[in-house]
Every structure is written in structure tokens, then in C-alpha cells.
Amino acid sequence: MKMAGNIFLIGLMGAGKSTVGRLLSKSLDKTFYDSDHEIERKTGVNIPLIFELEGESGFRKRESQAIAELVVLNNIVLATGGGAVLLQENRDALSAHGIVVYLRASVDELWHRTRGDRNRPLLQTENPRERLQTLFSQRDPLYREIADLVIDTGGQPVTSIVTQIEQCLKVKDANA
Ligand SMILES: Nc1ncnc2c1ncn2[C@@H]1O[C@H](COP(=O)(O)OP(=O)(O)O)[C@@H](O)[C@H]1O
Numbered sequence: 388m389k390m391a392g393n394i395f396l397i398g399l400m401g402a403g404k405s406t407v408g409r410l411l412s413k414s415l416d417k418t419f420y421d422s423d424h425e426i427e428r429k430t431g432v433n434i435p436l437i438f439e440l441e442g443e444s445g446f447r448k449r450e451s452q453a454i455a456e457l458v459v460l461n462n463i464v465l466a467t468g469g470g471a472v473l474l475q476e477n478r479d480a481l482s483a484h485g486i487v488v489y490l491r492a493s494v495d496e497l498w499h500r501t502r503g504d505r506n507r508p509l510l511q512t513e514n515p516r517e518r519l520q521t522l523f524s525q526r527d528p529l530y531r532e533i534a535d536l537v538i539d540t541g542g543q544p545v546t547s548i549v550t551q552i553e554q555c556l557k558v559k560d561a562n563a
């Protein structure tokens with residue numbers, strides 16, 4: 388049984404989870420959380436520094452802890468980090484406690500949206516487009532595994548993505 392009122396956004400870096408999530412929470416009168424922001428708030432340092440000091444595995448532990456604490460809240464919109472689905476325990480937690488919305492975009496779009504960004508350690512490589520392609524292949528099946536809703540964000544402004552999610556949720560509700 389899904390927890391009443393929670394919406395969890397998943398998808399790759401640049402999919403728009405943080406941007407869409409904030410607007411969706413306002414529109415639905417829910418509280419907005421971003422697991423990355425929660426980790427930064429708790430530690431007092433930014434994500435690149437956590438990766439530098441503790442590696443990706445250290446970051447994943449903090450991410451799991453944050454997700455476990457956030458999913459049990461009520462009436463929230465949660466923007467997760469792109470790698471939140473990597474651990475089974477996170478997938479189980481997201482799946483069990485809310486409606487999971489997978490925001491999808493092509494690798495080219497993701498690349499354009501994140502170009503020049505310095506806050507995403509996994510994209511600080513010589514070829515971020517290739518990295519995104521690899522991550523897409525690895526993670527798309529994991530996103531799909533737990534998605535209640537898949538939204539293609541390609542070529543769509545953030546406002547129309549929010550409207551589309553709201554409409555899909557209404558249809559789901561009506562059919563429940
Ligand atoms: N639908 C969209 N169309 C164009 N740009 C977008 C869209 N959604 C997000 N963006 C832009 O892409 C960048 C990454 O968005 P963000 O919300 O941080 O993604 P995520 O949290 O999924 O990594 C931001 O600059 C944001 O303004």
C-alpha cells in the first residue's frame with residue numbers, strides 16, 4: 388500500500404527532478420525535499436566535497452540514510468539524486484512509500500542540460516556525454532523497475548511537465 392500523498396521523482400542527472408519537483412510541490416501544496424540538499428544541509432558541505440573525501444560509496448551511504456528518513460514523511464514531493472535507485476534498499480523504500488515518477492530524457496538532452504555543471508562529480512570527465520550514455524544504459528532498467536509513471540520530458544517546458552504529472556495522477560486516482 389502506497390503512503391498517502393507522497394510523490395518521488397527519479398531519473399538521470401539533468402532529467403529535471405529538482406526543478407520539476409519544486410514546482411510540483413507548490414502546485415499540489417506538498418512539502419518539497421531534495422535528497423541532495425538534505426545531505427548537504429546535514430553535513431554542511433557540498434556534494435563534490437563529499438565525493439572527494441568519502442568517495443562515491445561514502446556518498447551512497449549518506450544518500451540511503453537520507454532517503455530512509457524522507458520516505459516516511461507524509462504529503463511530500465521528493466527529488467532524489469540520479470543514483471538513488473542503485474541500491475535495492477532504496478528502490479524498496481521508494482516503492483513502498485509513495486508514487487514513483489520517472490522523468491526521462493534523451494542522452495543528448497541530459498547532456499545539454501548539464502553541460503558545464505561543476506556540481507555533479509560523476510560528470511567531471513573528459514567525455515560527459517559518453518558517461519551519461521553509460522549511466523543511462525545501467526540505470527534505465529532500474530528506474531523502470533519501480534516507476535509508477537514514466538514522463539518523457541524531452542522538448543517540454545517544466546510547467547507542462549508539472550501539468551502532465553498532475554493529470555496522470557488524477558487519472559490514476561480515478562482508476563484506483
Ligand atoms: N524540461 C526541461 N527543459 C529544459 N531544461 C530543463 C528541463 N528540466 C530541467 N531543466 C534544466 O536542466 C538543468 C538540470 O535540472 P535539475 O532539476 O537540476 O535536474 P536533476 O535534479 O534531475 O539533475 C537545470 O539547469 C534545469 O533548469
Ligand SMILES: O=C(O)C1=C[C@@H](OP(=O)(O)O)[C@@H](O)[C@H](O)C1
Nearest residue numbers: 399400401423468469470507508
Ligand atoms: O546520478 C548520480 O549518481 C548523482 C546525481 C546527482 O543528483 P541529480 O540527479 O539531481 O543531478 C547527485 O546525487 C550526485 O552528484 C550523484
Ligand SMILES: [Mg+2]
Nearest residue numbers: 404405466467
Ligand atoms: Mg537534482
